[in-house]
Structures are given as C-alpha cells and as structure tokens.
Amino acid sequence: MTYLTQKTIKNSASFSGVALHSGKNVNVCIKPAEPDFGIVFKRVDVKKNNIVYPNFANVTNTSLNTTVSNEFGVKVSTIEHLMGALFCLGIDNALIEIDNEEVPILDGSAKKFIEKILLAEIQVSNSPIKIIKINKEVEYSEGDKFISVKPSTLSLDIDFQLKYKNEIIGNQRNKVKVYEDDLKDVYNSRTYCLYEDIEKIRHNGFAKGGSLDNAVVVKGAEILNPEGLRNKKEFVNHKILDCIGDLYTSGYRIVASVKCSQGGHYLTNQLLRKVFQNKENFSILEIKEKNLSHTLINRQLLKSIA
Template sequence: MSLHKQKTVKKKIQLTGVGLHSGKIANLNIKPAKPNTGIIFIRTDLKNNNEVIPHVNNVSSAVLCTTISNEYGVKISTLEHLMGALFGLGVDNAIIELDSEEVPILDGSAKVFVEEILKVGLEISNTPIKVIRINNKIDFKDGNKSISIEPSKVNLEIDFELVYENKLIGNQKNKFQIYEDELTDVFNSRTFCLFEDIEKLRKIGLAKGGSLDNAIVVKDDKILNESGLRNKKEFVNHKILDCMGDIYLSGYRIIGKIKCSQGGHKLTNDLMRKVFEKNDNFSLVEINEKNLPNAIFGKQYLKSIA
C-alpha cells in the first residue's frame, strides 16, 4: 500500500455537538468517497442547492471562523478544525453531511475528529494523489500582520508567531514540518479567547455555544479551565491547526513554506487567493514514487494508517 495514493475513511463517522457561534446542536457525518471526489459538504437540512465545496474563493466570511458559501448562499461555518484534521491525516476524499450551518465545535480542537477517523481507519485507493507545489514566493500584509508562502522541496512547513498584549499568552512561536512531525499537540490544541471579549462577542451574536468545555478562557494571568493547558504552546499550536484547515480549502495538500505573524483566518485566505490569482504561482502535480522522495507524507501518515 502506498502513502502516495488517495485515501478516504473506511466507514461512516457520526458526531453530534453544539455550534460555537450559533449555539445550535448539529449532527455531522463523515462518509467515504471515491477517488478524485475531494471534500464535499452537504447540508442535509436543506432539500435544494445544498452542496458546498470548500475552496479559497468560496470563503464568504473569515471573522473569528471560516465560512464557505455556494452560489445560492448556502453556508458552512467553523469548518477549519475538521478540515485541519482531514489535511493532517491525509484524507483526500470525503462527503461531509451536516444538518445545520455550523460544524460542531466539540472540544474546541481537532482531537475528536482525529480520534474518530483513526478509529474507523483509512481506505487507500490505487489512484495517485495530487499536490499543489508553490513556485513563487508570495507575501501578504495587513498592518502589523504578515504572512508569506514560498517554494519547498518535499514538505509543508508552517512557522507561526502569536503576539498578544495579555502576559499569559504573550509572544509564542512554533514551527512544524506538517508531513513529517508528530502533530498530536497541533490536533489537540483548543480555540481560545480573553475573558473580557466574551460579552462583546455575545452582543454581536457570536460565541453562543462557547464554554469552558470547548474553549480556553484567559482572564488576566489565569486560565479559567480547571485542567489548564494541554501543551505549553497550545495557543500558537491552535493557530497552526487553523492555518492547516484554511489552506486545505485549496482542495489539495501543499508543498511550500508558510511563515505567519499575528495572522488568522482572513490573512490565510487573503494569501491563498493571491496564490491562485496567477497560474505560474503554483503547479498541480500528480505524485508517485518515481517523481517524489519518500520523505513526503512520511511519519505522520504511517501512524495514521497503522
């Protein structure tokens, strides 16, 4: 069995949980799909025009979460943690059924998605994977926020810096080789917010489903969650998870180096839109053992299919 072949889940996965911003209970199914299907969302609570394709140009909002829409205005929101799990585990094809607009937040990370996918296992096809190879360095800036992507030989590197005035969060940096490094800390890292921002969010109709069960809440120099942090760099590691999920809206895994300072959903989407503005910025490459070293999709993928 080759790590360079397209993969899907072996069986249907069923999950239920609350939407972080809507506060509504949602039921989600992750179902197997044939090679070259990609990731497709289907709103089962709607009868017509209910298919939504994740794509960087289908992002209709990137305020505090990522929302995609189809041409009929049908939306899927807060999909970044699920997409990050699919990306990190190498799931190329899946049908995602959802009976609400918002993907369940579960514990605020990708942990449950990853555990459930690994529980059913991955089905490996005979169809080669395709990846996007970055050809040119591209930068995007928004005030003191910045993000860039540049060519790499065989991996995806995400180098992320987080800068907060809050002393507990402060300045955190971390870097991962996504196809080689152990990603448990990234998958397990939860979304977070400052205590003083909670009321502001709820006044504008957001965070209705937020709680200490699905988010880290920081008040001054204290973490209000009794269990504390799951890892020392959980704040920046969660941002790396978000980044993985948002770049998977490209439709493929990517070979390149990403460096980001103080970014988020919007900045990542702005960068990816800029990448796809010109065809010479990237190449879509079909991968097989003859044209790419085995280093790519190595350790992490061996674990995921074991």
C-alpha cells in the same frame, strides 16, 4: 497501494455536538467517497442546492471562523478544525453530511475528529495523489500582521507567531513540519479567547455555544479552565491548526514554507486568493511513487496522533 495514493474514510464517522457560534446542536456524518471526489459538504437539512465546496474562493466569512457558501447562499461555517484533521490524516475524498450551518466545536480542537476518523479507518486507493507546489514567494499583509508562502522541497513548514499584551499568551512562536513532526500538540490545542472579549463577541452574535468545555479562556494572569493548558504553546499551536485547515481550502495538500505573524483565517484566505491569481505562482502535480519514492507527503501520522 502506497501512502502516495488517494485516501478516503473506510466506514462512516458521525459526530454530534453544539456549534460554537450559533449554539445549535448539530449532527455530522463523514462518508466514504471515490478518488478525485474531493472534500464536499452536503447540507442535509436543505432540500436543494445543498452542496457546498470548501474552496478558498467560496469563503464568505473569516471573522472568528472560516465559512464557505455556495452560489445559492447555502453555507457551512467553522470548518477549519475538521479540515485540519482531514488534511493531516491524508483524507483526499469524503462526503460530509451536516444538518445545520455550522460544524460542531466538540472540545475546541481537532482531537475528537481525528479519534473518530481513525476508529472508522482509512481506505487507500490506487489513484495517485495531487499536490500544490508553490513556485514563487507570495506575501500578504495588513499593518503589522503578515503571512507569506514560498517554495519548499518536499515539505510543508509553518512558522507562526502570536503577539498579545496578555501575560499568559504573550509572544508565542512555533514552527512545525506538517508531514514530518509529531503534531499531537497541534491537533489537541483548543480555540481560545480573552475573558474581557467574551461580552463583545457574544454581542456581535458569536460564541453562543462557547464554554470552558470547548475553549480556553484567559483572564489576566489566570487560565479559567480547571484543567489548565494541554501544552505550553497551546495558543499558537491552535493557530497552526487553523492555518492547516484553511490551507486545505486550496483543494490539495501543499508543498511550501508558510510564515505568519498575528494572522488568522482572513490572512490565510487572502494569501490563497493572491497565490491562485497567477498561474506562475504554483503547479498542481500528480505524484507517483516512482517520482518521489522518498517523500513524506501524504504520510499517515497515526503514531503522532494516537
């Protein structure tokens, strides 16, 4: 058994908490699954037609979160932080049972998801992993916002830039090598908003469960959270976490170089849709150790996230 084989969770891991946007209390249980099962959500509060696949083609909302739905209208929203945790822990297969329509926000980052999954341990199989290799550069843009993906050797690089008029957030940029770097700051970075946007967000039916316990709130030149920021680039690092989680709706881990400016869930989803429109843009490869014995793909970043 190697790091290049598929993994699942060894024991069930359970989470409970408030949903960021609906404000409802939600229970989630991640259960082990067989090789090639993939990541699957099951709405246990719905009696039938309750399986929802977190695939880019099933994304039905990208406003302030990523929501996936099945053909019967059953949905699961705010999946991005949990998907990011699964991606970077190398979890290929898991059944995620959830008793409401939105994944709990917990502390606003992926930190608690990762801690619980690690406590439940990771089970390694003998089945080789599959990856998506990008063959051609693809871009998507709207106004001054853009995202692109191009071929890479054996890595997933994400170069992300934010541009805010707010003096605290400002212009932040960070670049990470997902399979190689210490990603602790990325996993620990919380969702955020500007204080002046809260009323509008809630008026539109979002952030009913939002608080300083699960989001960073910026008011002018002040961070309203008493503990301040967790790292100097928490804002852009959280966007990178979102991007990783949204990229996992491709179905597999990706080998590519991603560059984004002022993007978010919508741009990442549109990029994936554009990539998969043309089979020449990508290849799906089954990775065996004899082919890539030196690769860092699918490595468990236990030291990075402990």
